[in-house]
Amino acid sequence: MTKILIIGATGMTGKSLVAEALSNGFSVVANGRNKEKLNALKSEFSGIEVFNKDAFDLVKTDFEGIDVIIDAFATSPDQAYLQIDLAAHLIALLRNTTIRIGFILGAGSLYTDESKTQLTNDLIASDESTKPWRATPENQVYELEFLRHVKNVNWFGVSPGSNYIPGKKADNILVGNDVLLVNEQNVSVTTADTMAFKVIEEIKNNNHNQTRFTVANG
Template sequence: MKITIIGATGMAGSALVNEALRRGHQVTALARSEEKLAKLPTDNPALTTHVQGAFTLSTADLQATDVVIDAFATAPSLAFQHVDLAAHLVAQLRETTSPRLVFILGAGSLQTGDDHHLFVDDIAKDPNAASFISVPQNQLKELNFLRDVDNVNWVGVSPAANFHPGDAVPALLGTDELLVNAQQESGTSAGTMAVAILDEIEQPQHHQVRFTVADK
């Protein structure tokens, strides 16, 4: 398939580029830094890189591909752009079924505990929360926005609490509850996330909902 990855040079995005290439897909990697794009495996003829801001993607740009993965990341001070980019992509693709949009959301919008409270409320108790809480807060707003979208082919994916670099390991899958493995760890490597997303792209199991993946 033709897969476009927004934020392709980040932790999640670069793992996705590698996994998609490994599976033989045609990959278009978008990012704002030419220098960072050059560190992707650009010797692979299946990879195309573009320096392009995602807010300039038109309907025609998007419809040139089968799947668009939004792995956008930005500074906490601009975290509202998570919402605005989702709204931009959705607005370009109203009343279409292709491309499929895959949004990487944070763990904050997952539920946890016996009372099923939002995990973002736990994150907010971190002594350093003020410096980064805007990111999970806005990724929750992004999911709230997406849940009202019924005429675009979208799916959301959340990692577990600790989203970290690393190769894929066997995975746990869930829907809206924060996952914890048998060792009581709640983590997802970028590799595990990439495998789960490529599995979902190749064999769709979720439609207009968010699912979650964790390291087993």
């Protein structure tokens, strides 16, 4: 049985990942800093193991028996740099190991169209109204840039559409690589359950190694 460690398991993405992993017969270890939220998660999903520890305090021995790690860590825009710091910490622990790790990335690192001349983050940065939260997509761009230089860890990344929201899995799911996906209504949106479905599917099928792909609701 595949054993998966979900970092940030009590968040929007984390909860969807827990549910999807269990429905696929995975053994789930839910990691988080908030003991109360973890206990509530265990009450909701009785089949999981909870691991109350700050992700930055994780050490190699914490990964014994783990097959796959998913970094679904989220933080406030004023601490968005922690996305990169945690990725670097986890990569350092996993150098030259067989454990696979997936990172939930933002849409900022996706190109706006097939011409691949402008990133979504460039549009965000040019809009003054985005100033309160633009550090998050900006740092997720840097996170992917860092990962693209990592050659001795089996990693993959997944980016949502420009609107990433709670919600059920879409009946039609769009999949791409580096260009922002939009549906027939020209809307770019990914629900958390859609994201979770494709992440777990990736763990099962192993189609993207040391690369990023993107998913959106069709």
